[in-house]
Amino acid sequence: MNFNIVLLGPPGCGKGTQAKMLTAKYQIPQISTGDILREAVKNKTPMGIKAKAFMDSGKLVTDDVVVGIIQDRLKEPDCESGFILDGFPRTVVQAEALDRTLEEAGKKIEHAISIEVDDAELMGRLTGRRTCRSCGAMYHVMFNAPQKEGICDACGGELYQRDDDQEATIRNRLEVYQQQTAPVIGYYRKKNILRPIKGTGGIEDILKSIEDVLQRKE
Ligand code: ADP
Ligand code: ADP
Ligand code: ZN
16 A cells, blocks of 8 residues: 655654554655654764754754755655655645655655644653664653563663653753644645544554554545
């Protein structure tokens, strides 16, 4: 099946967690601008050096940088039969640039899945988030704990806490989300491709609601 999907929602709503499961299921790549930027920061590339200060303070990296990342990535052959955008677009300017880029390739976004979780729950999810350094699998110290503390169930890699998952930075990110990213939901609603999903409850149940939306004939 061919799906061009955007996953929307506030930091901590479960975009990465769901994207990884959808990737496995539908054999289409997860494209996370956050992951690509963190890799650039780690490798100290010119882009990473520029992005670091924005990311550390919880602000958005500039639109031109992330739009460039996505334009390059979507040209890769593995995007031919679909892709899952995770954490992009985060501004209306990015959403418009994405539409133009896809249009040039004769493609479009088919589903903008908006995962809805209250602010009150997001803080706890983000402070407890742990990520595998080797394979990128996502855990939570309470809600989705690994079998062995600090060790990835999937690959045995080391789990780490992201620098920006500290309370003060999380607060900034949630505010940035309300101001700059929430309008993207309206953008897709107007295009009639917004699919709201309740983001609380079991991870597998949420995956099931997303799959139901993807299978539904419009
Ligand atoms: P989360 O999964 O918690 O929402 P991400 O990994 O998506 O966080 O993003 C981490 C940081 O990377 C953001 O706070 C922001 O600084 C930067 N970033 C990621 N994607 C974008 C984007 N599309 N536009 C601007 N900045 C971005
Ligand atoms: P995002 O990519 O949207 O920032 P993540 O997928 O990284 O969100 O999830 C944030 C944290 O919440 C992770 O620690 C993850 O294990 C946890 N999490 C994801 N889905 C759920 C859920 N349905 N219930 C409880 N915790 C969850
Ligand atoms: Zn791992």
